[in-house]
Amino acid sequence: MVDITPADAVPPAEVAEMELYHPHSWWTKYVFSQDAKVIAIQYSATATAIGLVALVLSWLMRLQLGFPGTFDFITPEAYYQFITMHGMIMVIYLLTALFLGGFGNYLIPLMVGARDMVFPYVNMLSYWIYLLAVLVLVSSFFAPGGPTGAGWTLYPPQAIMTGTPGGQDWGIMLMLISLILFIIGFTMGGLNYVVTVLQGRTRGMTLMRLPLTVWGIFTATVMALLAFPALFVACVMMLFDRALGTSFFMPAIVEMGEQLQHGGGSPILFQHLFWFFGHPEVYIVALPAFGIVSDLISTHARKNIFGYRMMVWAIVGIGALSFVVWAHHMYVSGMHPYFGFFFATTTLIIAVPTAIKVYNWVLTLWRGDIHLTIPMLFALAFIVTFVNGGLTGLFLGNVVVDVPLSDTMFVVAHFHMVMGVAPILVIFGAIYHWYPKVTGRMLNEAMGQFHFWVTFLGAYLIFFPMHYIGLMGVPRRYNELTDMTVMTESAQHLNSFISIMALMVGFAQMVFLFNLIWSIRHGREAGGNPWRATTLEWQTPQTPPAHGNFGKELPIVYRWAYDYSVPGAKEDFIPQNMPGSFGSSRGPA
Amino acid sequence: MSVILVFLLVIVGFAGWWLSHQRLMAKPWLEQGLIGDIIGPEGSTLPTAKIGLGVFLAVVGCLFALFTSAYFMRMALSDWQALPLPRVLWFNTGVLVLSSVALQCAAVAARRGQIDTVRLGLVTAGLTALAFLIGQLVAWRELTADGYLLTANPANSFFYLITGMHGLHILGGLVGLSRTTAGAWDGARPERLRLSVELCAMYWHFLLFVWLAIFALLAGWAATFIEICRQLLT
Numbered sequence: 010m011v012d013i014t015p016a017d018a019v020p021p022a023e024v025a026e027m028e029l030y031h032p033h034s035w036w037t038k039y040v041f042s043q044d045a046k047v048i049a050i051q052y053s054a055t056a057t058a059i060g061l062v063a064l065v066l067s068w069l070m071r072l073q074l075g076f077p078g079t080f081d082f083i084t085p086e087a088y089y090q091f092i093t094m095h096g097m098i099m100v101i102y103l104l105t106a107l108f109l110g111g112f113g114n115y116l117i118p119l120m121v122g123a124r125d126m127v128f129p130y131v132n133m134l135s136y137w138i139y140l141l142a143v144l145v146l147v148s149s150f151f152a153p154g155g156p157t158g159a160g161w162t163l164y165p166p167q168a169i170m171t172g173t174p175g176g177q178d179w180g181i182m183l184m185l186i187s188l189i190l191f192i193i194g195f196t197m198g199g200l201n202y203v204v205t206v207l208q209g210r211t212r213g214m215t216l217m218r219l220p221l222t223v224w225g226i227f228t229a230t231v232m233a234l235l236a237f238p239a240l241f242v243a244c245v246m247m248l249f250d251r252a253l254g255t256s257f258f259m260p261a262i263v264e265m266g267e268q269l270q271h272g273g274g275s276p277i278l279f280q281h282l283f284w285f286f287g288h289p290e291v292y293i294v295a296l297p298a299f300g301i302v303s304d305l306i307s308t309h310a311r312k313n314i315f316g317y318r319m320m321v322w323a324i325v326g327i328g329a330l331s332f333v334v335w336a337h338h339m340y341v342s343g344m345h346p347y348f349g350f351f352f353a354t355t356t357l358i359i360a361v362p363t364a365i366k367v368y369n370w371v372l373t374l375w376r377g378d379i380h381l382t383i384p385m386l387f388a389l390a391f392i393v394t395f396v397n398g399g400l401t402g403l404f405l406g407n408v409v410v411d412v413p414l415s416d417t418m419f420v421v422a423h424f425h426m427v428m429g430v431a432p433i434l435v436i437f438g439a440i441y442h443w444y445p446k447v448t449g450r451m452l453n454e455a456m457g458q459f460h461f462w463v464t465f466l467g468a469y470l471i472f473f474p475m476h477y478i479g480l481m482g483v484p485r486r487y488n489e490l491t492d493m494t495v496m497t498e499s500a501q502h503l504n505s506f507i508s509i510m511a512l513m514v515g516f517a518q519m520v521f522l523f524n525l526i527w528s529i530r531h532g533r534e535a536g537g538n539p540w541r542a543t544t545l546e547w548q549t550p551q552t553p554p555a556h557g558n559f560g561k562e563l564p565i566v567y568r569w570a571y572d573y574s575v576p577g578a579k580e581d582f583i584p585q586n587m588p589g590s591f592g593s594s595r596g597p598a
Numbered sequence: 599m600s601v602i603l604v605f606l607l608v609i610v611g612f613a614g615w616w617l618s619h620q621r622l623m624a625k626p627w628l629e630q631g632l633i634g635d636i637i638g639p640e641g642s643t644l645p646t647a648k649i650g651l652g653v654f655l656a657v658v659g660c661l662f663a664l665f666t667s668a669y670f671m672r673m674a675l676s677d678w679q680a681l682p683l684p685r686v687l688w689f690n691t692g693v694l695v696l697s698s699v700a701l702q703c704a705a706v707a708a709r710r711g712q713i714d715t716v717r718l719g720l721v722t723a724g725l726t727a728l729a730f731l732i733g734q735l736v737a738w739r740e741l742t743a744d745g746y747l748l749t750a751n752p753a754n755s756f757f758y759l760i761t762g763m764h765g766l767h768i769l770g771g772l773v774g775l776s777r778t779t780a781g782a783w784d785g786a787r788p789e790r791l792r793l794s795v796e797l798c799a800m801y802w803h804f805l806l807f808v809w810l811a812i813f814a815l816l817a818g819w820a821a822t823f824i825e826i827c828r829q830l831l832t
Contacts, residue, residue, distance in 0.1 A: 127646050196657055203653055208646040217624045231613075234653070235606065238661040242668060246759070253748055255755040257672060273677030273752065278668060281599055285664075317626060325617070332606055569626035590630040 029124055029557055041137075043129035044556055045114045045201075048136050050447070052110035055136075056103050057522075059143050063098035064515055066091040075508025077491050086174040088488035089158030094150075096161025097184070100290065101191060102143055104432055108297040109195070109233065110139060112439060113202045113226045115447070119546035120223050122211025122564050122586075124557045126201040135201070138194030145187040154178025160486065162283060165258040165276050169251040171265065181251060185244045192237045192244075202230040211545075213566035217321070218585070220544045220570040221314065224321055225300020228328040229293045235332070236289035243282035250274070277342055284335040291428050292331040296324055298435035299366055302388045304570070305438050306370055308542045309385035310377030311581050313571035316369040323362035330359045340411045349408040356406035360399070367396060378574065378581075382540075383457040387438030390465045391431055398427025401476065416486070419479025422472045430468045437464070437521070444525075445539045449552050450532030456524040460517050467514035474503045541582050544570050548584050601670060605663035609656060651797050655804045658767065662808050665760050666815055672752050673821065679751050683817055684740045690733035691813060697726035698806045701799040708792040713782065716795060720779045723802065727768055727775070734765050760812055764805070771801050 032038040039047060070091050073083040083091075114132070118125050126132045149156040158174030159167060159181060170176045175184075206219070206227045219227075246257040250271070258279045259271030307314040314320060336344065336352040370392055379385065401423040405411045414420060437460070444452050479485075482495040483504075490496045490504070538547040550560040564586035572583040642649060672678070704719025738758065746754050778794040786794075814820045 128650060196654075200650055200653055200657075204646060204650045207649055208642065215624070215626075216620045217622065217626045234657050235609065235660050238657060239602075239664050241661065242664045245763075246668065249748075249755065249759060255749050256677075256752055257668070257755060270749070273675055275672060275675055278671050281671070282664065282668060285599065285602070313627060318622070318624075321622065329610055333603075568630045571627070588631075 030129055031556070041133060043125070043133045045118050045126045045129070045132060046447075046554065046558075048132055049111050049114035051136050052106055052114060052139065055140055055143055056107040056111060059098055059147070060103035060107075061522075062147070063095045063103060064518060066095040066098075068512060068515055070095065071508035071511040073488055074490070075505040077489050083488070085488045086155075086158055089160070090156050090174050090180075092486070093158050093161055093163075093184075094146075094156050098146070099429065100161065100294070101188070102146065104294045104428075104436075105195070105233070105290070106139060107436060108294060108432070109202065109226060109230055110136070110198055112222075112297060112301065112443075113230065114198070115443070116222055116546060117202055117205050117226060118209065119549070119554060119558055120220050120544055121206060121209055122214055122545050122559065122566060123205055123209035124559065124563070127205045127209050128201050131197045132201045135194045135198035138190055138197065142187045142190035142194060145183055145190060149175070149180050149183035149187075152179035152183060154180055157181040157184045159184075162280075162287070163247070164283075165247060165250065165274075165279050166260060166262055166271075169247065169259070170262070182248070185248045185251070188244045189241060189248075192241045195237060196234065199230045199234045202226060203234065211563045211566060214585075217318070218566060218569045220300075221303040221317070221320055221324070222297070222300040222544075224324050225296045225298070225303075228324050229296040232289045232296070232328050232331065233293045236286045236293065239282050239286040243279055243286070246282075247279065277339075277344075280339050280342055281335070284338045285332075287338060288335040289331045292327055294428055294432050296328060298391065298432040299324060301439045302391050302435050303366075303370065303373075304544070305384050305388040305435075305442055306373050307571050307573060308442075308540050309382050309388070310374050310379045311573045312373055312377040313573055314369065315372040315375075316365075317569065317571065319365055320369055323365045326362040327359060330355065330362070334359060337406055337411070340408050341415050346408075353406055353408050357403065360403060363399060367392065367399075382441075383452070383454065383461055384438040384442040384540075386461050386465075387434050387441065390461070391434045391438065394426060394434060394468070395431040398423060398425075398431055402427055414479065416484050417479040418475050418483045418485050421485050422475035422479055425475075426472050430472065434465070434468075437461075440525075442540065443546075444528070445535030445552075446546055446549075447553055448529050448532070449535055450528050451535045451539060452528045452532060453524050456520055456527075460521045460524065463517035463520075464514055467510050467517065470510040471507050471514065474507055478503055541580070543568075543572055543582050543584050545585055548586055599667050599671070601667040602660070602663045605660060609660075645793055647793060647797060648800070651800055655801070658804070659808070661763075662760075662812070665756075665763065666811070666820075669756050669760070669815060670821070670824070672756065675752075677751070678753055680818055681741065681746045681751070681753050681757060684737040686733055686737050686740065687813065690730050690737065691809065693726050693733060694730045694806050694809055697723045697730065698799075698802045700726060701795070701802045705792075705796050705799040708788075708795040711788060716791070717779075717782050720775065720782055720795070720798075723798070724772065724775050724779060727772055727802075731765055731768060734761055737761075757816055760816070764809060764812060767805055767808075771798070771805060774798060774801070 030043045032042065032044075037043075042048060042051075069080075069083060070088065072080055073088055114126070117123075146156075152175075154175050155178070156175055157163070157168065157180035159169075159176065163181070163184070167173050168176060169181055173181075175181050206223060210219075246255075249255045250257050250259050254270055256271040256274040258276055259269070259274040260276065261272035262269045303314050303320060334352055334355045336348060337356045340349055340352075374389075401419070405414060405420065405423055441452055441457060444450075478500050481497075481500060483490060483493075483500060484495075487493075491501070496504075535552065537549065537552045540547070545564055545566070546554070548564060549555075549558060565588075566585045567588050568583060568585055570585055572578075572585075574581045575583055700719045700722035704716045704723065707713075707715035707719060738761075741754070741757070746757075748755055748758050774794075775798050778791070778798055781791055781794060811820070814823075
């Protein structure tokens with residue numbers, strides 16, 4: 010049933026060939042490389058390294074909470090420092106950098122059929138500034154007074170005062186400088202991701218033929234470019250308050266019996282700026298995950314994604330809506346009740362496009378030829394975890410429910426489920442999925458199974474009990490809970506249990522890291538397209554893709570990214586760059 | 599936060615207009631073959647660098663809109679005392695307008711291939727932009743001499759912060775401009791020179807626009823304007 014359309018007679022690509030920079034030495038090829046694939050690996054490795062630091066910090070926190078009084082070196086100050094650095098690293102230096110800098114760099118040029126990013130030099134600078142930001146952040150561990158302990162939200166006035174670790178030492182300064190650097194570096198990378206999607210697409214790759222991964226990363230990058238300036242403004246103004254003595258955020262304060270020189274500033278102003286960045290940040294992390302998981306599910310269920318158009322619209326819609334919900338993080342800041350009502354409404358509305366996406370994933374699975382590969386397991390785990398975390402979000406989005414819960418472990422459990430565990434599961438799934446393309450070898454299956462089950466079940470054993478003790482009233486941000494009336498013996502047992510689970514899940518990540526390194530040498534040979542996928546990155550002439558990605562001629566795209574199990578086609582997948590029209594149930598080309 | 603929301607509304611409007619031209623209603627699962635035949639190469643026919651600069655300027659605009667938002671929110675608190683603007687700012691504004699005009703002339707000349715006019719325009723633009731920066735420093739010095747120090751009042755803090763931020767952006771633009779100018783003498787390819795002159799002009803016009811908005815903000819006219827808008831709405 011194959012009738013070749015005149016599409017075959019198309020002349021070669023009319024897209025202007027970009028002038029590629031060809032490296033001449035080992036240094037420009039592997040270190041100061043302008044190749045997006047190398048930059049992607051640099052981003053990923055750096056993000057993973059700093060993420061390991063955050064993982065260890067979470068162990069230390071859990072040890073203190075689970076077994077209070079056992080570890081002398083975890084003082085209250087140290088505990089706050091661990092909390093702050095864990096949160097900041099995970100949200101910004103790991104998740105944002107890995108999704109956009111790592112996956113964005115690797116996948117965008119390959120998936121849209123470009124030779125490289127449109128501004129490779131700026132792209133390279135982006136990574137090195139990111140690395141600098143990470144180094145400044147790490148240096149605060151060794152600075153006098155240690156890193157800042159202000160909490161990852163860095164609320165003034167406490168963030169820059171004496172009582173807070175690092176407040177009057179170097180900690181907060183280094184944190185703010187590091188964030189400013191990160192934002193500058195990210196803006197450079199972000200320009201590349203956006204403009205490459207706009208301008209770098211190969212012939213035939215219309216916007217509506219883009220894989221959803223690209224749609225997710227693209228929209229998230231646009232959001233990040235508009236949201237990060239808010240953090241930038243907040244950081245610069247706080248830096249002025251701390252270093253030069255201005256009063257943007259600092260009200261009149263008496264500290265240790267002494268009147269500070271600040272006066273009249275508004276801490277709420279900082280909260281507005283911070284959350285104007287902070288809430289879109291949740292979706293900056295979530296949208297790439299949405300996109301990637303759509304592709305994983307479609308590929309491993311051998312079925313086209315259900316409702317592609319609606320998926321695209323939902324991504325764009327969520328991106329736009331996420332800019333008008335920020336104040337739901339500030340219900341307890343004493344704002345006007347009508348203001349809270351407005352933000353509760355917008356918060357609940359955002360559940361609509363999100364639910365559409367969840368339904369579409371489930372309907373894609375419906376009667377699909379589901380292969381329970383490791384990427385698929387992680388994708389399925391993501392769906393349940395995201396729904397779980399999203400449901401508690403509906404609780405917390407309502408002012409009357411949020412006010413009593415907002416200072417409890419319930420909130421910690423909620424946001425870890427929805428923006429910690431869920432995106433991380435997608436990252437794992439994506440690594441198992443694309444590792445064969447990056448290295449040419451498969452990751453070890455047995456270690457993968459172990460990693461998946463321990464991580465998935467372990468994460469639930471950590472965070473389900475945490476919801477429960479949160480509802481009992483156990484507060485967050487306290488390093489020692491033993492004297493509290495809410496902390497009954499059984500609650501303390503649960504707390505210890507959570508800590509042990511956290512250690513075990515952490516151990517599983519070590520197995521994963523070992524797998525990553527071991528498989529480079531010893532993994533099974535993957536071939537060019539082990540998952541029999543349709544998107545362009547699997548159709549490169551070499552695996553791993555060489556400099557310039559596609560050999561002599563750029564691919565021409567003839568179809569969307571989801572032609573799986575097309576009736577009448579020879580194989581159960583049709584690559585995007587294969588000409589001709591297949592199947593009787595479809596319209597003419 | 600109303601200023602930044604209005605700014606985002608403009609961005610959303612633009613994005614919506616652009617998306618509406620991208621066949622978002624297409625049914626890609628029914629379309630096989632090359633749609634490219636109908637709409638030509640994917641992406642815009644504008645030079646990629648221009649689109650890149652456009653996206654960057656949107657980010658810069660966002661940054662200044664956020665500073666403006668913060669300005670208005672802080673202004674509403676009781677300790678705010680507006681500071682008198684130095685007269686030299688009027689002169690600076692004139693110089694920056696001149697700089698923008700010179701670059702526009704250079705861009706027009708580059709399109710016509712008159713290399714001498716291009717060089718003249720580039721150098722004039724560079725010198726006037728430098729003069730603007732010096733003028734801004736003079737304004738800072740006048741203010742500090744009159745006792746309007748950075749920490750004395752939030753109005754002062756914002757004045758130094760926002761003008762400083764704008765000055766840094768001009769400084770960054772000067773780096774690009776000097777590279778373009780060097781290219782105009784080293785005999786860069788005409789089409790390449792034309793593109794970089796146009797990019798400089800675009801950046802300069804935008805920063806001029808930002809400066810005019812900041813000037814209105816710092817002089818207090820923006821607040822009056824918003825007050826009028828608010829009264830019209832209520």
